[in-house]
Amino acid sequence: MDTSERSVSVWKEEVTPLAAPPLEESTTADVCIIGAGIAGLTSAYLLQRRGVNVVVLERGAIGGGQTAQTTAHLASAMDDRFEQLIRFFGTSGAQLAYESHAAAIDTIEAIAQGEGIECDFARLDGYLFLGRDQDPKDLDKELDAATQVGFPGVEKIERSPLQSFDTGPCLRFPQQAAFHPLRYALGLVAAVLRDGGRIYGGTAVSDVEGGDVPTVTTETGLTVKAKAVIVATNTPFNDRFSIHTKQAAYRSYVVALPVPELGVPRALYWDMEDPYHYARLHRLRREDGGYSEMVIVGGEDHKTGEEDDAEERYARLEMWARERFPVSGEAIARWSGQVMEPVDGLGFIGADPGHSKNVYIATGDSGQGMTHGTIAGMLLSDLIAGRENPWADLYSPRRRTLRAVGEYARENLKVARHYAEWLERSPMANADAIPRCGGAVLQRGIHKLAVYRDEGGKLHERSAVCTHLGGIVHWNSEERSWDCPCHGARYAPTGEVLQGPAVKPLEEVPSEGEGMEVLETPELPEPAEALHRKAS
Incomplete structure (x- = not known):
């Protein structure tokens, strides 16, 4: 089963993910890495360079998951x-x-240069500006905070270098x-392959057991x-509760639109709206050897499974982009991806919080998956080697950020409300209305x-109960997937698993009439009840 998104990013239009061979026999390694995105591959690269033999297992194609859906x-x-x-973690x-x-950006640059990887790496300025009707003091507060943490060269300027749109005052981050x-x-x-590592695609993992020999x-x-x-694996499938109560899955949408060559200054652009928008330039390599310039704009996030209005979100993104950039034609591509948002804004990287010995996780990218994933590779390779790392406590999956308790409660109450769907009648009475x-x-x-x-008109029925912790899945018409909110x-x-934390597919359904006498009203599964109590 292909685990990629149905919508195709500009990256996948240019580069096809690698269909690596599957694992065909049991084996051993110093370190087994599950997931071949930026976090997994960076970990593999840095470990292998230290002489640590690695095996990488990926459910689908290499580079076919969320790394292919980023705006980079x-x-x-x-x-x-x-x-x-600063409010959550203090200035330090x-x-x-x-x-x-x-340091992650420096590491990506060094690896790309050292390995001769032609990946269009370029240093750019980033510009942060206000959204509609936002208080100019918000910029001053962020400037003061950035200065406190020692961000070199950050400054407030009158406007970004965009000529097509006056952003007003903004912060420039070099x-x-x-x-x-x-x-x-x-x-x-x-x-990794050159250095003796082994990478397998099309290999889904069902279980991880920690110990002296995991x-x-x-x-x-x-x-x-x-x-x-x-x-x-973007979100860990080996942990049932602890991490999943401290982060939430969100869908983020992207459109790529053509702009005149050299018509937009090359930079990163971000606004402060909620949800915020983010934009960058990209030169698409054409088959004739030339280039097409485009602006890639993302945003319009919502919690996974809670909305099914992708067309409206793409339309709003395109409108936002056309008001600010000299767009010169119809959209080139559009796609969506999944972002894991931790309640305190930082990823979870380190020892498994479930106390599974010698098992480590990397999750909670918070919209910065490329740098978070690289940090994961740097930090985890140190932890496995027994080296001290100054970031270990900051990213520890076992941390408790007391000042983020309000956000923790809000996200988990949303989860609790979704479990109430067990007690609600589904609005559609039969399948006749399903196109x-x-x-x-x-x-x-x-x-x-x-x-x-399906396309031929045949109906496929599975249980709508998520096999992770018993939530009721929702239909995502854009990606043609069942998403658990x-x-x-x-x-x-x-019914096959596309993305964790579920491991098992949606279950087969009972025959009509089977089990109807068991309960007049269904009860929540025990894990969901426990989570409901914690959230309340």
Whole structure:
């Protein structure tokens, strides 16, 4: 099953993800890495360069997951703003966050240069400006916070260099960057293989068991025994509760629009609206050897599974872009991706919080997956080697950020409300209204069914109960997927897992009439009840 998104990013138009061979026999390694995105591949590269033998397992194609859906901003100017990070972590913690992201950009640059990876890496300025009707004091507060954490060269200027739109006062952050994420990722693959690492695609993992000799088991029953395991799967599937109560899955949308060559200053552009917008320039390589200039604009985020209005969000993004950039034609591409938002704004990188010995996780990219993923590789390679790292406590998955307790409560109350869907009747009575290539949740007695009608008109029925912690999935018509609003698990139309934390596919449904006498009103599964109590 292809785990990529249905919408195709400009990166995948230029570079096809690598269809690496699957694992065909059980094996051993020093470190087994699950997930071949930026976090997993950076970890593999840095470990292999230290002489640590690695095996990388990826469910789908190499570079076919969320790394292919990014807009590839490389920023040490934080998405969650320095003012907020100081409030949550203090000035010293916010300073470490800045320094880690700056070091990640330096590391990407050094690897690209050292390995000769042609990934269009370029240093750029980043410009942060106000949204509509926002208080100019918000910029001053962020400038003061950035200065406190020691961000060199940050300054407030009258406007960004855009000639097509007056942003008004903005902050200029120097030494940011951009690159082509898939070209870089596949460059890492080549270097890992050269150094003796092994990378397998089409290999789904069903279980991770920690201990003195951790064991990774695939869906086909093969095993990889190692001294350490890294779970770098966007969101960890081996942890059932602790991490998933501290972060939430969001969908973010992207459009790529043509602009005149050299018509827009090359930079990163961000506004402060909620949800905010972010833009960058990219030169698309054409088959004739030439280039097409485009602006890539992202935003319009919403919690995964809670909305099904992608067309409206793409339209709003395009309108936002056309008001600010000299767009010269119709959209070239559009796509969406999944972002894990931790309640305190920083990723979770380190030892498994479930106390599974010698197992490590990397998650919580908070919209900065390329730098967070690189930080993960740097930090985890140190932890596995027994080296001290100044970022270890800051990114620890076991941390508790007391000042973020309000955000923690809000996100988990949303989850609790979604579990109440168990007690609600599904609005659609039968499958007659489901169009071809469409889906809906239907009610059969006490059972909720995820029903999909394929292109040929055939209906496919699976249970609508997420196999992670029992939430009710929702249909995503843009990606043609079943998305769980509780913790972000996603499934193909016919029930196969596309994205964790779920491991098992949606279950087969009982025959009509079966089980209807069991309960007049269904009860929440025990894990969901426990989570409901914690959230309340």
